[in-house]
Amino acid sequence: MDNIAGQKSGLSWAVNISVVVMVVLWLIPTVGLLVSSFRDRDQISVSGWWQAPFSIEQTYRGRVSTDNPSREGDLYVLTGNIFEEGEATGTLNAFGTSGRAPTQYPAGTVADLGDGATLTIATNGDYRYTTPEEPGGRGERIYFGAETPPDFSLQNYRTVLSSDGMDVAFINTLTVTIPATIIPILIAAFAAYALAWMEFPGRGLLIAAVVGLLVVPLQLALVPLLNLHNKVGIGQSFVGIWLAHTGFGLPLAIYLLRNYMVGLPRDIIESAKVDGATDFEVFTKIVLPLSFPALASFAIFQFLWTWNDLLVAKVFLPSADESKVMTVKIADDLLGSRGGDWGILATAAFVSIAVPLVVFFTMQRYLVRGLLAGSVK
Structure with missing residues (x-):
């Protein structure tokens, strides 16, 4: 009777407990950062965030x-x-x-x-x-x-949000992150469909090359890519950093999307082609809507990585204040001048991750579906 179809597994409780434990472990540092952002430097230096409610x-x-x-x-x-x-x-x-x-x-x-x-x-x-x-x-x-006694205030947030250039840095971060998330998804979707459903010479070599690029550290390409950008006239500009993030994100995007698209029902695609649909029509009207979970899962990864990036922004953006993103602003100004002010640093970090948290919780239901579909191929 234990193996009747439709009956819940006896290990479902273990799965639920594991999920709860992982969620709690993921939330602990975020809660600690949030609590610390309301405390002053002296209290942070002598007690942990879990002791914040006590004297x-x-x-x-x-x-x-x-x-x-x-x-x-x-x-x-x-x-x-x-x-x-x-x-x-x-x-x-x-x-x-x-x-x-x-x-x-x-x-x-x-x-x-x-x-x-x-x-x-x-x-x-x-x-x-x-x-x-x-x-x-x-x-x-x-x-x-x-x-x-415990002391909580909004002074740290006032200091961070009212600091010179923070509003500009926030706009610059959006300016970098949104195109750097959309562009690789558009390119990778077309490439993934071609590698999954189109027959052409060298397709196997291209798939092997994509898998090989997944293990190449981006640090190896920073200097050569910057030299190339300088030669073509887009060095240290928003266009340059968009293309840099696109190049660094394409291997993972193509790999995930191609594995997902390969698992789509072959009968649907073949029926559409029998009815006279072109590859472009099959891609836009059938494959792309069905691939939304995979697209959303990669969008989460790309958005979080681009938003929190410091290294690529330091290399491919000018050092002027009007071009700084939030990570650079925090590292150069807040961290550089207030290295021991932990309350300011915790507040700046939490302000920086506020938008990624909203994006993650909004789209997280697609994350597991998209990753699992591309991990079993």
């Missing part, structure tokens, strides 16, 4: 204010609040006067600093510093650890 302990430093000292006998007394005089917030746990031991003394205790000087800091940040010597221009250095 964290951070170490700060400041100075005792030397304004308006008072006298108590032979001692000078300086008071104030360490939180009000700096950028730190939260509840103070411990303090110290050395970077080697920033939390040497618990909050509320009186620390003997030597030479008659003492320091005490309460949990709310109020401090009292006494010294027998008249305070100079710079007060005593204070290190302290504070329990900082």
